[in-house]
Amino acid sequence: MKTEYKIITDIIEENTRVLDVGCDDGTLIEFLKKNKNVDIRGIEISKEKVQICVAKGLTVIEGNAELDLKQFPNNSFDYVILGQTLQAFINPEIVIKELLRVGKKAIVTIPNFGHWKVRLNLLTKGTMPVTKTLPNNWYNTPNLHMCTIKDFVKFSKIIDFKIFKSLALINRNVSNINNSNLFFKNLFAELGIFLIEK
Amino acid sequence: MNIKQKIKTLVIDKPLKLDCGQTISEFPLAYETYGSLNENKDNAILVFHALTGDQFVTGLNPITNKGGWWSFAVGPNKSIDTNKYFVICANVIGGCMGSFGPNHENPETKKIYGTDFPVITINDMVNAQVNLLDHFGIKKLFSVIGGSMGGMQVLQFVSNFPNKTKTAVPIACTSNHSAQNIAFNELGRQAITADHNWMDGKYTSKNTVPDKGLAVARMAAHITYLSKKSLQEKFGRKLQERDDLKFGFDADFQIESYLRYQGSVFVDRFDANSYLYITRAMDYFDLVKQFNGNLSNAFNNTKAKFFVISFTSDWLYPTQENKDIVIALNAIGADVGFVEIESDKGHDSFLLDVPDFLKVLKNFLDQSYTE
Numbered sequence: 001m002k003t004e005y006k007i008i009t010d011i012i013e014e015n016t017r018v019l020d021v022g023c024d025d026g027t028l029i030e031f032l033k034k035n036k037n038v039d040i041r042g043i044e045i046s047k048e049k050v051q052i053c054v055a056k057g058l059t060v061i062e063g064n065a066e067l068d069l070k071q072f073p074n075n076s077f078d079y080v081i082l083g084q085t086l087q088a089f090i091n092p093e094i095v096i097k098e099l100l101r102v103g104k105k106a107i108v109t110i111p112n113f114g115h116w117k118v119r120l121n122l123l124t125k126g127t128m129p130v131t132k133t134l135p136n137n138w139y140n141t142p143n144l145h146m147c148t149i150k151d152f153v154k155f156s157k158i159i160d161f162k163i164f165k166s167l168a169l170i171n172r173n174v175s176n177i178n179n180s181n182l183f184f185k186n187l188f189a190e191l192g193i194f195l196i197e198k
Numbered sequence: 199m200n201i202k203q204k205i206k207t208l209v210i211d212k213p214l215k216l217d218c219g220q221t222i223s224e225f226p227l228a229y230e231t232y233g234s235l236n237e238n239k240d241n242a243i244l245v246f247h248a249l250t251g252d253q254f255v256t257g258l259n260p261i262t263n264k265g266g267w268w269s270f271a272v273g274p275n276k277s278i279d280t281n282k283y284f285v286i287c288a289n290v291i292g293g294c295m296g297s298f299g300p301n302h303e304n305p306e307t308k309k310i311y312g313t314d315f316p317v318i319t320i321n322d323m324v325n326a327q328v329n330l331l332d333h334f335g336i337k338k339l340f341s342v343i344g345g346s347m348g349g350m351q352v353l354q355f356v357s358n359f360p361n362k363t364k365t366a367v368p369i370a371c372t373s374n375h376s377a378q379n380i381a382f383n384e385l386g387r388q389a390i391t392a393d394h395n396w397m398d399g400k401y402t403s404k405n406t407v408p409d410k411g412l413a414v415a416r417m418a419a420h421i422t423y424l425s426k427k428s429l430q431e432k433f434g435r436k437l438q439e440r441d442d443l444k445f446g447f448d449a450d451f452q453i454e455s456y457l458r459y460q461g462s463v464f465v466d467r468f469d470a471n472s473y474l475y476i477t478r479a480m481d482y483f484d485l486v487k488q489f490n491g492n493l494s495n496a497f498n499n500t501k502a503k504f505f506v507i508s509f510t511s512d513w514l515y516p517t518q519e520n521k522d523i524v525i526a527l528n529a530i531g532a533d534v535g536f537v538e539i540e541s542d543k544g545h546d547s548f549l550l551d552v553p554d555f556l557k558v559l560k561n562f563l564d565q566s567y568t569e
Contacts, residue, residue, distance in 0.1 A: 017531070041533075050537045051558050057565030059503070061524055061536040071525040 003172045005031045007193055008081060008107055011165065012036055016078035019043065019103065021065045022085040026053035029060075043068060066090060069098040077103040084109050084133075084191075087143045093159055100161060100198045109193045112168075114148030114186040133190050149177065149185060149192040156196065165195035204260040205253075205296040206230060210329050217319040217482075227326055228296025229253050229288040232272065233280035235334060241567070242336045243278060244327065244363075245287040246344030246351035249419075249476055250468055252295035253287045256280070261295065262467050270551050277560040282567070283340065290351075291326045292318040292476050294469035298326075301402065301469045312399035312471055320347070320483040324355045331362065338362055340567060343559075345369035345548035346515065347476070350483050353496065353523065357485065360500035365566045367559065369507045370548045372519040373493050373526070374484040379514065382422050383477040386415030390470045399471050412470045413461030420460050425511035425544035429453065493526035504534040505562045507555065509547040535562070 005028050012018060014037050020029050023042025026049075032040055042060040044050050053060040061068075065082075066089055080103030082095070087110065089095045099106040111133040112118075121129035128138035136142070147155070149168065156163050166177040168189035177185045177192070185192075205228045213223040230253040235242060245255055247267065252259070256266040256273045272278040272285060289297035292315070300315035307314075331339065342352045342363045349371025356366045372379070390396055393411025397404050421429075433453040437443070440450065449455040489495035504527055508520035517538045527534040539555045541547040547555060 041535075047537060047540060047554075050535075051554065051561070054505070054535060054537065054558050055561040055565070057561075057569065059533055059535045061528070061534065062538055063536070071528045073529055076528075076531055 003169060003174070004083070004109060004191060004193065007167060007169070007174055008032070008083075008109075009035050011107055011193075011195055012038060012079055014038070017076070018079045018081065019072070019077045020081045020083070021069070021099065022082065023049075023053065023058075023060060024083075025049050026056050026058045026060065028081070028083060029053070029058050030056060033058075065095060065098075069095075069102055072102040074101055075104050078105065079103055080106045082106065082108045084111055086110055087145045087147060090144065092145050092155075096155075096159060096161065096196075100196065104197070105164070106196050107193065108152075108196060109191055110147060110149070110152055112149050112186065112189050112192050113146040114150055115190055116187050119187075131190075149189055150182060152192060152194065153177075153182065162197045163194050164197055165193075167193040169193065207296055208330065208333055210326060212329065214322065214325055216316050216322045218317045220316040222298065222316070225291070225298035225326075226296065226302075227288050227291065227298070227329065228293075229286060229330060230255065231287075232256060232285040233283055235284040235336070239334070239336050240338065240340060240364075241282065242284045242286060242331075242334065242339050243341045243343060243563075244330070244339050244355070245272065245278070245285055246324075246327075246342065246348035246355075247287060247290065248344070248346035248348050249480065250416075250464070250473075251348070252293065253289045254295075255285060255287045267549060270549065271556060271559065277556045278343065278563065279560070283563070284334075286330055286334070288327045288330060290318075290323045290476065290479075292323070292472060292479060294472040299469070300399070300471035300475055310400070310402045312402070313474070314399075315471070315475065317478055317482075318475060319479050320350045320354050321358070321488075323479065324351050324358055327351075328355070328359055328362070338364060341365040341367060341563060343367040343369070344371075346371055346545065347480050349515075350480065350485075353485055354483070356500050356502050356504075357488075357496040360497070360502070363502050365503045365505065365563070367505045367507065367562065368520075368523060369559075370509055370512050370515050370520065370545055371523075372515045373496075373523055374486050375481050376519070380481045382418065382514075383481055385418050386477060387474050389414035389418065390473060393470075396470060399474075401470070407465065408470045409465040412465045412468065412473060413458075415473060416464040416468075417457040417461045420457060422514045423544055423546040425513065425542055427511065427542050428544055431542070493522070494529045497527055497532055498530060500532070502533075503566055504532060506534065506536045507548075507558065508536075508538045509541045509543070509545070509552075509555070510538060511542050512545040512547060514545040 018040040020042040050062045080099045118129040168185040169191040207226045251267045256269045289295040349368035352368040390411040393408035395406040396408035436452040438455040508517040524536040
């Protein structure tokens, strides 16, 4: 998902402090470090992945975002990134609140369950959709709370956070999401990228 | 070569005020080095040893004629690569491998100190060792590294000398001893002092050794270094060179025989009074209290890059206590990485062949060195 990384990098300003939550093998951290002058670190639940990050010279702590974001003081980062993992948490509401406590801003990306292929998949096959951005079967997926771009926009009103930027990724092309095109973006975007604030 | 020739010693002239109030000066600090210091003098690593360790980190220990205590991690091309780094390790003060300790003669009384030796602390230990930097003309170390009590020294060193190291690696340690830690140490000390050969600590002048007590102390401590699982897998209920129970108190079980052996070899290389002093230093260590209940304040002034490592099966200094250090560092936005290594080998994991640990330590150091 190089395009996703590029979009995130474009959003982030120079000389800022960044935390990548669920940083996996550190690919995004590396990408950001290469392209922007930022002080960036990661938190990752998998021991194996943490060790890969250390081997790349990245600052990463092993931890669970649901439990271990607690240790960071309020506003200790300018940006907190949560890439395609919101749906995997037991309580996404608490996670979003924690992101916005720890970071002045948060960048959240979500695989869009409202994409037409997903809808068609379920409609025609009658089985849980398996797509490029959602590669797992229902029985082995880490995803607990799938949502659509529309759901996320609604969510912002329910738990009261501001969306500053919402971008849709359609076939590697980026476009803005607004109220008038929400229906279409929700149908065609594989990924939604949101810059949010308390 | 006699023992004295095999031990390198630096005599510290600068008076050192100990936490107990006494000031010591002209005291010996025994040390060893591995690898060579580069021209910029920026490749030095100060390794701190644990309770029963010494300055002989790797290769052959010339006193015991056994391998160094951290041979798995330190050496050419190893995690702490002596082809690349200049490794320094000193015997802690209070120890018994040449540094100023209770088995030294008190110049005033011309008698062995014994329990007249001042009580020393982790703080005293690192304040003594920092003199090695001046000795080698090192302004800033590349790293300070240590496991267990060595990890405590890492924390104290960075706190005392925030600008004297680029990186810091505390391994399997804690910022203060739990009641359980103190309890096990007290058990060891009681075993030593209950040995009638201990003679109020004056055993050397009476030509005797409290070896039974010291062996029991070691046996008890040794159990705390291992995990239940590793003991069970290694020994289970296997019998020692016999087909059946003997209905007596000999070592019927292999685990009994193993512990007795561990105790017996330990007394040959360690001083009972040193054991009392060093365990006391560990019990007294409390970096949280030292900074009025806020561990973060211990690290406020440092830019050092930390890497904290713990082990899943370590119940002596469990992951949570290591994580508390990470939390304190994150609270002040310090540069800290952390990983818990999967291992069945208990607290001793850091000393053993645990590939994930050895690899991650090497990667952290080599990556940080090129930064």
